[in-house]
Amino acid sequence: MPEHINYYNPIGLKTEQQIELIVPPEMAGLRLDQALAELCPEYSRSRLKSWVNSGNILIDNKTLRPRDKVNGGEAVIITPIADTSLNIKAEPIALNIVYEDESMLVVNKPAGLVVHPAAGNWDGTLQNALLHHDPALEGLPRAGLVHRIDKETSGLLMVARTLTAHKLLVDQLQARAFEREYLTVVRGYMTAGGTVDAPLARHPTDRKKYAVREGGKEAITHYRVAQRFAKHTLLKVNLETGRTHQIRVHMSHINHAIVGDQVYGGRFKPLANASELLSDTLRGFKRQALHAARLGVVHPVTGEPISWECEMPADMAHLVEVLAKETPVK
Incomplete structure (x- = not known):
């Protein structure tokens, strides 16, 4: 995709x-x-095409056809239409909002909450909750959600409240300017941090999964040790790219699968000579021990760097506490 961040021009x-x-x-x-598909990747090409045909996209104050060629330098005005085809309803679901202003908000999502409605989860999602919190979000792509995390991952998510903010935040995300730090507990004792630079693509046989595959999309994960235990390690992980399931696949790829990850971690293997407390804690941890702990961006209005942090949820904090007590490094 050509660089377009310098050409986005929110001219009042x-x-x-x-x-x-x-x-x-x-x-x-x-x-x-x-051209529109490359300039506005947050909208589907079919939706942009329909807006061109309906006159909701003007080029130098004129309507064109989708197949007409551009010369470069044209002024484009897009008047989006809220997509009601999925009939996503507002629902009074409690939100843990850690920051909010007129242009954006940041939510601390609990584990178990789906971010976007999809097959099997058409309601009870974060998007349904956001539409209840602010009905005006209906006019933004995915109710303003700029990125997402897996259902069983907890932590911070960014939501834009205006189209201007959404565009500028998406540009930051694509330019890899977001600061995203995760905490995760992985299997095995790790002596040092490092980087996993391995491309990701759909799994060759299981289309719900992803795998390290030659020819896949670039994926880069940086990690460093936060705390060591005898058979596990607490890591701080920073994303350079943001592929689906990236941290989970990369940790499994280097033979340090995330505790509780039932998709990429394989079958549960009890530790030899483990206490009853440790065995019950590990066996009972049924989600991936992954938490989006820190998020930082340049504010879309003030232009100032701004960041947020949130502590691990109770279940993950308890896991770390038990590991430190029952399997200290000797």
């Missing part, structure tokens, strides 16, 4: 329902729908 949005940007020169010759 007339309402929250408009995006204004400039087509960069290097896109000259592309079809309009192709």
Whole structure:
């Protein structure tokens, strides 16, 4: 994708329902729908095409056809239409909001809460809760959610409240400017930190899983030791890229699967000579021990760096406490 972060031009949005940007020169010759898909990856190409056809996207204040070519330098005005095709309903689900202003908010998601509605989880999700908290989020992609974490992962998530903020935060995410630090408990004693640089793609036989595969998408995970135990390690993990299941797959790839990960960790193996407390704690930990503990961005309005931290949830804190008590490093 060509760099477009410098060409996004929020030149005084007339309402929250408009995006204004400039087509960069290097896109000259592309079809309009192709250029829009690269400039606005948060929207699907089919949705952008429908907005072009309905007159909700103007090029130099004129309507064009999706197949018309761009020359570069055109001013684009997009007036999005809320997508109600999925009939995602607002639901009064409690939210742990750690920060909120007029342009964005940050949520501490509990383990077990699905982020987006999908097959099998059409309600009871974080997106349903956000729409109840702020009905205006209906006009933003995925109710303003800029990124996501797995259902059984806890921790911080960023939500934009305006189209301007959403665009600028998505640009930061794509430019790898987000600061994202996770805490995770993995199997095995690790002596030092390191980096896993291994491409990820769909698993060749199980389409619900991902795997390290040649030709996959670039995926880079940095990790360092936070606390050691006799047979486990607490890590601080920083993402350079943000692929689906990235930390879980990478930790399994280096033979240090995350405790409780029932997809990438394999079958539970009890520790030899473990106390009843330790065995029960490890066996009873049924989710991946992974927590999004720190999140940092440049604020989309003030331009100032801003960050947040949240402590491990009770179940993961208890796991760490038991490991430290029952399996101290000698």
